[in-house]
Amino acid sequence: MGSGQVTSSVPSGPSEFQGKHVTVAGLGVSGLPAAKALHARGAIVTAVNDGDDARAREQAAELEALGITVRLGDGATLPEGTELIVTAPGWQPGKPLFRAAEEAGVPVWGDVELAWRLRGPDAAPWLAVTGTNGKTTTVQMLASILKAAGLRTAAVGNIGVSLLDAVLGDEQYDVLAVELSSYQLHWAPSLRAYSGAVLNLAPDHLDWHGSMDAYAADKGRIYEGNQVACVYNVADPRTEDLVREADVEEGCRAVGFTLQAPAVSQLGVVDGILVDRAFVENRQKNAQELAEVSDVDPPAPHNIANALAAAALARSFGVPAQAVRDGLRAFKPDAHRIAHVADVDGVAWVDDSKATNTHAAEASLAAYEPIVWIAGGLAKGAEFDELVANSAKRLRGVVLIGADRALIREALTRHAPEVPVVDLDRTDTGAMLQAVTEAKRLAQAGDTVLLAPACASMDMFTNYNQRGDAFAAAVRELGA
Template identity: 60%
Template sequence: MSSQPTTSDARWAGQHVVVVGLGLSGFAAADALMQRDAVVTVVSRDRNETMDKRAQILETLGVTVLFGDDVPGAPPADTQLVVTSPGVPPTNAFLVAAADAGIPVWGEVELAWRMRPEDAPPWLVITGTNGKTTAVTMLESILQAAGLRATAAGNVGTPILDAVLDPEPYDVLAVELSSFQIHWSSSLSPYASCLLNVAPDHIDWHGSYDEYRRTKGRVFERTQVAAVYNAQDPTTEELLREADVVEGCRAIGFTTGTPDISMLGVVDDVLADRAFVPDRRTTAAELATIEDLTIDGAPPAPHYIADALAAAALARAYDVSPAAVQAGLRAYRPQPHRVQSLGRVGDVLFIDDSKATNTDAAMGSVTAYDNIVWIAGGLLKGADVDDLVRAAASHLRGVVLLGRDRARLAEALDRHAPDVPVVDIASTDTGAMTQVVRAAHSLARPGDVVLLAPAAASMDMFDNYGARGDAFAAAVSELDS
């Protein structure tokens, strides 16, 4: 087996590469490899109309595409590299066979890192169980406010290969990485990195919480300038202490409380930087105010403030000015379905946090507002909801439950919030969300927040969390019509 290309001038021509999966990342990987004259085969057990169209394009360009039963049980004998889509687990038989045969297995992020040109833009990398898309798009907004050509890439936004190989080079990349993408990466060396938080998730894919936790911590490996951790989540600091960073790399904390030296935090409603200033002991730079994070009159939730601080820390590590940080945060609008304000109906504010698909994510939302009507339920994936409901209890005006596992939430509410009115929506048809929203609106009083933060996955009733959020928004618009 020949050695693998590892630098921008490496010769890809003639390399026999198998790409596993024909989603966006698989298509991008196959295209990039083909353009560099590699011999490319794409294999996909799944097949749909979109994949068929991608296959037609690739086959026209000389790529071999195999679907379903045509996919072999192991890579062909002449395979020198396997590039896998991020969602394929390490227990996949094809990937196990590749590893057993000594064939390197990379993800598309690793491929992008290896393919980057000599003058490639630095990577500012973010991961975490919750909040990473908000933080990375906040970072994108800040970098652009600084006049830099920047984009959010990786697990969100621009495909990472497209960003790295863009003919008009970016100045800097804001890169979101999932635990799957980190698992399949081995040589990344980000300019700066950030771990927002760690809570149990994707245990089935990683095999254990310990492995998931360890994988998240790998985001810090080989970080060059600044490794950013959450001072309110001890696990992130512990994982940073275990990481092998580049000599001289600084540890930078963030907290929604008062910052210590080498931290960013909040002082009297001001986002303050005590890390990237000349005299960290006696001075701080004002980056923004809490009011700068307010959208449509909705006060920012604590986890939203934390995401802003993390984004600001990475930007400041890249020498972005405080004024640009403030301008970027002021201009920023949340991504759909992530603590997204839908406006008011009468004097009741509606918030869509359909992306809160686990209990840890929902915890941040339900405890952020004083009086809420909480919409919750779906596929709980075996999660224990008692801590969440106990924390939410004092904030609840009422609860509307939907989805397959709503009974478990109802039982927890009966234990920890027995006096809170609960409406159970048994319907699972397309009109169910209309019933949910009407019930929630009837429970709300002027000044309350109706919050969709399901603490559960959506696939029992919807294609994905986005479809669930869209149905919520449509039902709210009907109220206001």
């Protein structure tokens, strides 16, 4: 962890954009508010968008009514005179628009960078979270803890509430709980969080970033310029490596979280109690009890890790121990995240449709034993050998669905040949009812039937929410 002093960016006033030619790349959740905010500050805005569908035309009409130029179906050409690009986070760095910008010396910001620069002089500090899995849950836990401490806060960023709306709106905040994706961090060069956390790192979005090293480097940007704490996962040494590489403000500390007993400057678990040995006096000898494992809903190992990360960020902001406990007790997870659907004849049915990659699925599988596992969908280039090898001993049986199920079946043949596998050769939405029927046949009293697909859902369903709803509906229909 570098020791160079890094001062936070000076918030920019409206004058910075007056008369400046700014291209907003991509409409949608981030592009629309970005274009409006820049236009309101005197910028000459041109919005460009790859698509030209009904939704894009509706958004274009809204912007054109304000006097903003919009080009639909042309996101590749750099508009003449462009001095700055503000991009939607999902636009890949290799797009022709950005190559042209690089050649012309035009800087590229994301919506997070714009929000950061538009903060007022008394803006709320940011407690920021990233990672391959667990970001949304951790940020929601953090917001719940901060609210329990009586602080004015909101969960914002990649979680669905626009950072621009939070920064430019009328509501006043004491602190913001900010979820940031690797895409957003890539386009946020001057972001400096109060404290930041990288929960974990596993291969994901490599088609966008180009390599695992590039993906990790973008995640690690969350630590740059941290003021108080860089929170890392003791069980994932790559997250600690990113802390060591970060240039932070003088006095900022590395704070680990672990499911084991914590060392000095860590939060961990002792005899079913979440404890803090980082934000206490005389941490060489003392620890502060924060909450019980049973206060975390659900108390699966990876969710306890999320709770510890949230607690570390909150404690870095001075939140008392009781607020950590009260906030965790008040928190209720979103649907389709290891959600208990039913108990029937001694068998538990659990919906973790949000487990759309191997890392998330492995964390989910680690929470139960024995398991009848429902898996499959779109693999997105993933490999399943490590997941299956690490989880094989927990499996009672497996039911496979989806377009890329053969990849999981082959890994099961290599690493769990004794586990019964039902391979459903269908990708229609009705396959879920058959999958639940087969899982019911395989399950015994004391088992958990777990939907943790390790794959994306779009081969069969609109999204993971619809997939999880189909699972829950099938369980209810069969009386499982």
